[in-house]
Amino acid sequence: MQVSDHAQPFHTDVGSIGVLFCHGFTGSPWSLMEWARITADAGYRVSLPRLPGHGTTWQELNLTTWRDWYAAVERAFLELRASCDKVFVAGLSMGGGLALRLAEKYPDDVAGLVLVNPAVLGAPKMLALPVLSLVKASSKSIGSDIAHAGVDEFAYDRTPLRAANSMMKMWLDVRSCLDLVSCPILVFRSTNDHVVPAASTAFVLSHVSSEDVTERVLERSYHVATMDHDKEQIFTESLEFFAAH
Template structure:
């Protein structure tokens, strides 16, 4: 099945610091490609894989679940660890949740975590009915394209409910694993997110065991902040975070920034 234009995975061989970027549910690498290119241009090795079932048509995603998506980023992390001295994991939305699980499971093999609007729960009145509803209704309306400045996010305009039910299971599982996250953590949250509520970030921050935590509020962006008004802020803050990890400068507590 041909890929949607822009949905191609991205890879750049750079220096000894590697970055793994994870895209979101029903999205594609296109949403993170500018971030990946920014870090690559500054000498880092970058891996931005395409998750199974994504980037083609929603019917393909109907055949996949969280085990497939996580296995892909787990493989990409192991590949980076073989090539790089230090690896940081990052992600948008569900991609942020994938990054958090990688940190929980891989411990010292992950030097730091950077997440943008990370998700912790499937929201909506029908979320609890997904185990049954997915056998009656195949899809619901899509969630891509929440960008304040306009523009396009390459992804699906429908959400397959079989995959959404698997996502619900994944979020509940990762919530239980969050106390295993001890790495330095950078969280960037949009003030006007119409997909993932601020409560998800608050829940994640209350559950992780990291003591080096920075939270930044992106005042001008919606959910896909990596393609929005605050994109450059995300890129610059992530580079500064990675530079600080490289120098070993520590930070205690949580910092909120506008």
């Protein structure tokens, strides 16, 4: 299956401190590319993989599950861990959920988390997904929720429902073990997010065991804040977070 030009992964092999970037559901590395490149320019070893089923067609994404997506980020994480003194993990939306699962499974190896509108809960209408996904292949797109005019995330134009139902199963898995997360956390939450409810970030912050937690509220950005009006704040404060820890 041909991978879109906008969905190509990004990796660097210089630096003793690693940062793994995890993109969101129906998106691609493109949504985090500028952030990853700026982080690499600051001297960090960066890995931004493309999750299976992403950057091709929504039909292919429907053939994958959350375990495929997690396996991809876990593999990238272990590669960084083998070549770096410390590894941080950053994630957008579902990528935030994947980042949290890494911190649950490797509590001694994740140096810190930077989460942007992390998804571990969905809108109430998603409760119908287990049944709906059996009779319908897709629904309208959830991509490119961006306030900045003219900016495109290049996400899928449809949301694959079988894959979305699998993502909900991942959320259940992640939520059940959040108390295992003890590393420092920097989280950014958009006040106007049309994809992930604010309750998702609140749930994360109220259930992790981390003592060093900082929440930043973004007033000018929608869900894909890494490509929106507040992106410079995310880039700057994440680099300060990495340096401080």
